Amino acid sequence: MKSSVKLTVNGLEQEHQAEPRTSLLTFLREQCGLTGSKRGCEEGECGGCSVLLDGELVTSCLIFAVEAQGAQLVTVEGLGTPHHLSPLQEAFATDGASQCGFCIPGMLLAATNLLERNPDPNEQDIRKAISGNLCRCTGYDLIVAAISMAAELKKGARG
Amino acid sequence: MEAQDLKIVGRSIPRVDVTSKLTGQALFGEDVKLPGPLLHGKILRSPHPHAIVKRIDTAAAEKLAGVKAVATAADLPDVRIGKNLKDEHYFASDKVRFVGDRVAAVAAVSREIAEEALRLIEVEYELLPALTNPIDAMRPDAPLVHPDLMNYQVVAAAQPEGGNVCSLNSLSRGDPEAGFAEAHQVFEQQYITEMQHQAYMEPHACLATYNPDNTYTVYTSTQGIFGMRNSVAEALGVPQNRVKVVGTEIGGGFGGKIVMKDEVAAATLSRKSGLPVRIVMTRAEDFMCGNPRAGFYITIKTGVSKDMRMVARTMEIVLDGGAHAMGAALMCWALPQFAEGPYSIPNLRVTSRCVYTNKANSSAFRAPGGPQTNFAVESETERIATAMGWDALAFRRKNLMPEDHPNLAGTPMRSVNVEETLDAALEISGYDPAQTGLGPNRARGLALGNWNVGGMPTGTVLKMNDDGSANLITGVVDLTGVNTSLTQVVAEALQLPVEKVTVKSLDTDSAPHAAQSAGSQTLKSMGTAAVQAAQEVKQQLFELAVEELDATPDNMELAEGEVRVQGSPERTVAVRKLLAKHMANSGPVVGKGGTGAFSRMPSFCAHIADVDVDSETGRVTLLRYCASQDVGVAINPVICIGQVQGGVAQGVGMALSEGLTYQDGQPQNTGFLDYKIPSALDLPMIETKLVEKPAVEGPFGAKGIGEPPCVPVPAAIANAIYNAVGVRVTSLPINPEKLRRAIKAKKEGQASS
Ligand code: FES
Ligand code: FES
Numbered sequence: 069m070k071s072s073v074k075l076t077v078n079g080l081e082q083e084h085q086a087e088p089r090t091s092l093l094t095f096l097r098e099q100c101g102l103t104g105s106k107r108g109c110e111e112g113e114c115g116g117c118s119v120l121l122d123g124e125l126v127t128s129c130l131i132f133a134v135e136a137q138g139a140q141l142v143t144v145e146g147l148g149t150p151h152h153l154s155p156l157q158e159a160f161a162t163d164g165a166s167q168c169g170f171c172i173p174g175m176l177l178a179a180t181n182l183l184e185r186n187p188d189p190n191e192q193d194i195r196k197a198i199s200g201n202l203c204r205c206t207g208y209d210l211i212v213a214a215i216s217m218a219a220e221l222k223k224g225a226r227g
Numbered sequence: 228m229e230a231q232d233l234k235i236v237g238r239s240i241p242r243v244d245v246t247s248k249l250t251g252q253a254l255f256g257e258d259v260k261l262p263g264p265l266l267h268g269k270i271l272r273s274p275h276p277h278a279i280v281k282r283i284d285t286a287a288a289e290k291l292a293g294v295k296a297v298a299t300a301a302d303l304p305d306v307r308i309g310k311n312l313k314d315e316h317y318f319a320s321d322k323v324r325f326v327g328d329r330v331a332a333v334a335a336v337s338r339e340i341a342e343e344a345l346r347l348i349e350v351e352y353e354l355l356p357a358l359t360n361p362i363d364a365m366r367p368d369a370p371l372v373h374p375d376l377m378n379y380q381v382v383a384a385a386q387p388e389g390g391n392v393c394s395l396n397s398l399s400r401g402d403p404e405a406g407f408a409e410a411h412q413v414f415e416q417q418y419i420t421e422m423q424h425q426a427y428m429e430p431h432a433c434l435a436t437y438n439p440d441n442t443y444t445v446y447t448s449t450q451g452i453f454g455m456r457n458s459v460a461e462a463l464g465v466p467q468n469r470v471k472v473v474g475t476e477i478g479g480g481f482g483g484k485i486v487m488k489d490e491v492a493a494a495t496l497s498r499k500s501g502l503p504v505r506i507v508m509t510r511a512e513d514f515m516c517g518n519p520r521a522g523f524y525i526t527i528k529t530g531v532s533k534d535m536r537m538v539a540r541t542m543e544i545v546l547d548g549g550a551h552a553m554g555a556a557l558m559c560w561a562l563p564q565f566a567e568g569p570y571s572i573p574n575l576r577v578t579s580r581c582v583y584t585n586k587a588n589s590s591a592f593r594a595p596g597g598p599q600t601n602f603a604v605e606s607e608t609e610r611i612a613t614a615m616g617w618d619a620l621a622f623r624r625k626n627l628m629p630e631d632h633p634n635l636a637g638t639p640m641r642s643v644n645v646e647e648t649l650d651a652a653l654e655i656s657g658y659d660p661a662q663t664g665l666g667p668n669r670a671r672g673l674a675l676g677n678w679n680v681g682g683m684p685t686g687t688v689l690k691m692n693d694d695g696s697a698n699l700i701t702g703v704v705d706l707t708g709v710n711t712s713l714t715q716v717v718a719e720a721l722q723l724p725v726e727k728v729t730v731k732s733l734d735t736d737s738a739p740h741a742a743q744s745a746g747s748q749t750l751k752s753m754g755t756a757a758v759q760a761a762q763e764v765k766q767q768l769f770e771l772a773v774e775e776l777d778a779t780p781d782n783m784e785l786a787e788g789e790v791r792v793q794g795s796p797e798r799t800v801a802v803r804k805l806l807a808k809h810m811a812n813s814g815p816v817v818g819k820g821g822t823g824a825f826s827r828m829p830s831f832c833a834h835i836a837d838v839d840v841d842s843e844t845g846r847v848t849l850l851r852y853c854a855s856q857d858v859g860v861a862i863n864p865v866i867c868i869g870q871v872q873g874g875v876a877q878g879v880g881m882a883l884s885e886g887l888t889y890q891d892g893q894p895q896n897t898g899f900l901d902y903k904i905p906s907a908l909d910l911p912m913i914e915t916k917l918v919e920k921p922a923v924e925g926p927f928g929a930k931g932i933g934e935p936p937c938v939p940v941p942a943a944i945a946n947a948i949y950n951a952v953g954v955r956v957t958s959l960p961i962n963p964e965k966l967r968r969a970i971k972a973k974k975e976g977q978a979s980s
Contacts, residue, residue, distance in 0.1 A: 089339075103258040104251020106478070108428050109510040113899035116428060144251035157249040161241045164865035167707065167873060169248030170255060170428040170478030195907040202899065204428050204479050207872030208907040210865075 073133045077102065078146025086133040092126075093117045095133035096143060104144035104173045108202070115201030118174035119143050125181040127200075144173035147180065155225070156180060156218040163214035167205035174201045179215045189219060235719045236927050239865035242711045243730065244476075253476040256432025256448030257507045265434075266295055266334040268496050268506035269341035270489055271348050272516065273323035273330055276357035276585035276892025277372070280319055280330070280350060287347040288333060293340035296499035297348070298332045298492060304464035310454075310486075312385035312393060312552040314373055317462045317491050323352070324372055324550035325585050326893055327515035332489070334496035334504045357892030361547045361582035362524060364391040372550060372583035385556035391583040393548060394556040398563035398635035399576035403530075406539025406574030410530025414611050418527065418603040419958040420941075421886030422547060423520040425592050426904050429478020430513040434505040435493035442469045443494045450480040450704055451743020456735045458487040463494060470494075473734040474704045481877070482591030485743055486518050486553055514897035518590030519887055521555045521581075522547035523599035527607055530574075535617055535625045539574035542566050544600070547589060548581040554590030555581045562596045564636045568604040569645045569677045569831055570626045577635060585892045591745065593874065594678045594934035598881055598941055602959060605674035605942030610955060620660040623649070623675060628829075634679070638826050642922040642930070644857040645831045649675060651855035651916045652833035658853075663950040668840045669850070672947025676832045676939030680931030682825030682924075683742030685752040689717065689760035691768070691816040695788045695802040696727040699757055702738030707933055708866040709749045715862050716754045716926050720761035722786045739821070747830070747931030750862065752822055754926030759820030767816045768802060771809045775800040828922065830930045831857040834875070834939045838947040845967030847883055847948060853914045859922035859930030871936040872913040878940020880904045886960050 074083040077100055084099035091110070096102045096119070108116030110129045117129045120142040148154035153161065156179055166172045175198055182189055182197035189197070194215045195208070203211065247253040254260075285297045300318035307313040319328050331348050335341035358364040358372065369391060373379070376387050388395040407413050433447035443463065449455045449472070456472040463470070477484060489506040496504040508516070523546055530539035544562060548555040563577035612619035627646060631639040652658070656671070663671045688700045699717050703709060710730040718728045732738070742752050769780035772790040776783065776798050784793050790805065792798040806816065837851040854871050861867045884903040888895040896902040921928025941959055949955045954969045 087339075097257075101260075102251070103254070103260075106255070106429070107257060107507070108430070108478075109899055111510065111898055111900065114428060114510075144249075148250060150246045150250050150252065153246070153249060160249055161245045164239065164242070164869055166242065166245055166248045167869055168428070168477060168479045169244070169253055172248055173251050176249070191912075199906045199908045202428060202904060202906060204426055204481070204877070204904060205873045206869055207874075207876035207905075207913050208910055209872045209913050210869055212907065212912075 071134060073137055075136050075139045075141060077141045078143060088132065088134060090133045092128040092131040092133050092136050096128060102143055102145050106170055106173055108170070115174040115178065116171060118177045118201065120177055120181060125178055144176055147176055155221050159214040159218040159221065163210050163217060165206065165210040165214035171201055171203040175203065175211055183219055183222065187219060187222060191216065233719060233927065235715045235725060236860065236862050238715070239863055240711065240715065240725055242708050243714055244705060244710065255429050255476045255478050259434050259446045259475055261436065261503050264502055266336065266496065266500055266502050266504045267338045267341050268332055268334045268489070268493050268504045269338065269345055270329055270492060270506065271331040271345045273319065273326060273328040275323055275352055275354055276326050277355040278323050278352035279355065280321060280323060281353055282351040283331060284349040285331060288344040291340065291344050291347060293336045294333060294344045295336065295502065296334045296496045298495040298499060302495050302499070303462060306464065307379065308458065308462050309382065309552060311383050311556040312387065313380040313382060314393065315551045325587055327512065327587065328550065329492065332492035332496055334500050357585040359584055359586060359889045359892050361545050361584055364582045364584050372585060384560040385552050388580065392580050393552045393583055394559040394581040396560050396563055397576065397578040400635060401574030403539045403541045403574045403576045407530040410538050411533045412615065413528065413530045414607065414614070415526070415528040416607060416610065416957060418525045418606065420523045420599045420602060421959060422522045422586065422589065423592060423881050423885050424514055424517055424887055424902065425481040425483030426902065427479030427481060427483055430508040430510055431484070431488045432507040433490045433493050434503055435490060435497045436503040437494065437498035442471065444471045444473065445490050445494060446473045446475055447490050448475050448477045448484060450477065450484045450706055450745050452702055452704065452735050453740050454485060454743050455487055455490065459490050459494065462491040471734055471736045474732060477704055477706055480706055480744070481593045482595065482745060483517050485745055486590055510899065511897040514902060515894050516587060518553060518588050520592035520595070521558065521589035525600065525603040527603045529607055529611060531611060531615065535622050537570060537572045537626050540572045542577045544577070544579040546579060546581045547584055547586065549584055549586045549588040551588045552581065553588045554595065558595040562600065564634050564827065565677065565679045566600040567634065568601060569628055569675045571628045571632050575635065586889055587887065593877060593937045597678050597934065597938040598878060601674065601676050601938045602941040602945065605939060606945050606955065606957065609946045609949065618660050640829050642828060642859065644918060644920050645675065647920060648831040648855050648857045648918045649833045651918045652835055652853055655855065655914055655916050656835040656853035658835050665837060668842055668951050669838065670947050670950030671835055671837045672943050672945065672950055673835050674939035674942035674946060676834065676935060677829045678747065678935040678938055679827035679829050680747040680751060681827040682748045682752040682822060683746065684740065684823050685742045685756050686739035686819065686821035687753060687756045687760050688739060689757065689764050689818040691764055691806065693806055697721060697723060699728065699730045700738055701730065701732055701753055702735065702741035703732055703749060703753050704744045705732050706744035707749065707870060708863065709744065709753065712750050712862040712866060713753060713757055716757050717761055719927070720758050721764065723788065747933040750929060751825065751925045751931050754929065755822045756820035758926050760818035763818030763820065764816055768805060771805045771813060772800050825924060828924060830932055830935045832935045832939055834943040836943040836947045838944060838951055840948055840951045840966070842952055842970050845963035845965070845970060847961065847966065849879065849911050851911050854936060855916040855918055856932055856936060857918045857930060858932050859925055860919055860928040861917050862927065862929050864917060867917050867932055868915045870933050871915045874936025875913050875940055876905050876910055878937040879910060881959060882941040882944040882961060884960050884962055
């Protein structure tokens with residue numbers, strides 16, 4: 069009953085076998101070997117497994133891998149490299165936005181998605197955008213500040 | 228402490244682990260990969276809160292295709308384990324004592340098959356009445372959770388009283404009863420708090436292998452690799468050198484990742500199957516089988532004099548310990564030492580009892596016992612001031628603890644920066660005691676807090692490399708940024724740029740013993756050890772330089788990669804050159820450092836919450852939050868600020884929404900849908916002020932600060948709610964339902980009177 073699932077993750081094509089009930093999260097973590105997306109609850113409540121699927125923010129624990137057939141995915145591993153962080157990652161680093169870091173992959177994707185939709189968000193926009201991503205360490209302040217700094221940086225870059 | 232000229236300590240350098248965390252490369256508990264196939268383990272947990280286990284039959288599960296091993300109590304030595312009191316079997320053998328108690332384990336080629344196998348294990352239970360409340364559990368006719376309690380071996384801290392009371396501690400000074408008799412007024416009130424789960428974002432996860440040389444390797448997300456190793460070795464019945472624990476990156480702990488969980492099951496299944504076994508808890512399992520903050524029942528009685536002094540106080544505290552003593556027994560022992568809060572009361576008695584119930588095992592959660600007792604103490608401060616017509620701020624100031632105030636254990640409290648800390652919070656918030664109201668149903672509330680930070684035995688090794696750079700080896704888990712702060716401490720001590728210092732957390736085979744990352748003492752203990760190791764390194768380098776510099780070691784200093792003669796900057800030799808020249812004869816330069824336990828010293832905080840109460844729904848909105856924190860010296864200010872804000876957020880959860888609830892021993896809220904922790908929309912910006920005044924202990928005068936910031940939050944919010952709507956809620960959490968009822972009751976009371 070396994071079937072072949074082919075999709076593109078961070079620009080690389082991936083094709084693996086999946087059971088009909090295998091979640092996209094498990095597929096990414098165990099078949100593709102990309103463990104950056106986090107399994108925090110498997111109930112769609114924590115946001116740790118957030119990825120971009122054809123440009124939309126989704127919780128990958130609630131989607132079956134077979135449903136993502138042919139999709140374009142972006143995970144945390146696709147945002148920047150250790151040597152070349154994305155401006156958003158840079159802002160998180162300088163602002164001290166990451167503590168244990170477990171929520172951070174999901175936060176980064178929620179923030180990426182926000183900044184694509186709204187390049188000039190205010191504090192409330194940012195809080196709303198990450199309200200599906202729980203963080204137990206930071207109290208969110210430094211995360212909100214980092215996202216807002218990234219928006220500023222992007223604006224500066226655009227001139 | 229003298230003024231210090233610090234270059235690297237005090238700077239907010241980015242955390243050393245930040246890039247791996249931002250790029251998804253950091254390997255957390257479930258992310259560990261080994262070559263070759265891997266089995267998935269699952270645990271059969273008791274569905275009953277209290278029952279005798281009459282029979283376990285695993286035959287059908289073992290026969291299921293894809294199942295590679297099944298483990299039960301029969302696979303382990305018949306020993307009771309426990310760090311304070313030996314009251315637990317790793318797998319339930321005689322009885323199950325809470326919903327989630329471990330009965331058996333299965334390893335299979337997939338999670339689905341492992342789950343299927345669990346359903347095939349037959350267990351015959353004889354149900355017993357369940358206790359879900361420690362007050363009921365103390366009644367003489369209550370069923371006994373551990374009928375054999377008085378025969379259990381006590382390891383540390385626990386002092387069994389009998390019945391269901393697994394530990395009792397009482398300390399006092401003066402004569403509280405005489406104090407009450409002489410007092411101008413006496414106040415008494417009960418406060419109740421619920422079990423709070425740490426709700427770290429990463430559920431418990433581990434992977435174990437049994438190796439061909441008859442050793443075990445356990446990868447696990449834990450706060451302390453040595454404590455974990457010792458527990459695993461004890462349960463497996465093997466010497467500690469045969470277990471290697473590798474700490475993975477840890478996705479939050481807050482005290483909930485100290486006690487051993489499914490590691491021994493994974494190790495046993497690996498031994499039986501010959502393959503590595505990974506066990507990851509579901510979120511529901513983690514809520515059910517974690518080690519939450521104990522629920523407290525506190526009866527607090529206070530006598531005050533006419534001139535605003537607290538002259539006598541008693542606190543009778545009952546802790547809901549859950550099914551096994553664990554960390555709650557330690558907390559029970561420690562409570563009387565800090566429950567006095569930031570005050571000084573001449574006649575004081577604090578009695579704490581840790582009581583077994585048929586619920587999850589309570590243990591440590593950020594400042595264990597702190598927020599619960601503080602909720603009672605700081606609510607009472609305001610309640611008494613209101614009743615007496617006093618200014619609550621003046622009442623506080625009159626009773627603050629002075630420097631060298633002995634706590635109930637007789638230890639003098641040093642570096643008491645409580646007044647400075649209070650003033651700092653007042654200043655950032657603009658708090659005016661005469662004007663706490665901010666408009667209809669809006670007000671401001673204040674609470675002071677303290678937490679005593681000790682230190683635990685910890686060692687480290689500092690290696691000088693040929694090029695003058697250095698590596699610090701530790702066995703500490705980097706939970707809160709400690710490796711970043713240690714990098715700064717070593718760089719400062721050796722006068723090296725941070726790029727030339729690497730701090731690594733290694734495994735139990737490779738690193739000297741280190742304390743767990745807990746108790747706010749991680750940096751204090753390990754930083755002190757690191758400073759010592761740096762002193763040794765310096766001493767060795769200075770001795771090597773005697774010939775070159777024609778000077779004695781006590782006239783030398785280290786700067787910019789050179790040994791220099793003090794006062795003669797031209798007489799220098801590069802460390803690199805010294806090492807190149809002398810290594811062949813004198814051997815490598817390696818420093819060791821180590822500390823024993825420190826006594827516990829206080830860190831203070833003062834919080835001011837601005838709230839809006841919806842009097843129809845009972846919903847509380849935080850408008851603003853200001854927190855000051857006594858830090859001694861901030862090694863890395865941004866890390867300190869992050870600790871304060873995170874601590875406040877957890878306190879807000881405890882104050883307004885969080886509580887594990889049980890019905891007839893069955894847990895009711897085991898997911899984030901029902902167990903609500905604050906989201907970004909539930910919190911305002913948390914304005915933070917670090918109060919710096921070097922402490923007498925700790926590296927460069929740094930205090931422990933991880934835990935204190937959650938302590939005063941529930942009281943500050945409860946006080947704000949009172950100031951907003953005139954209702955004093957004496958139990959946590961103050962959820963909308965409870966507050967709505969209280970507001971309604973008050974209105975009806977007014978209408979009828
Ligand atoms: S794991 Fe998907 S939302 Fe929590
Ligand atoms: S940084 Fe730990 S959960 Fe967000």
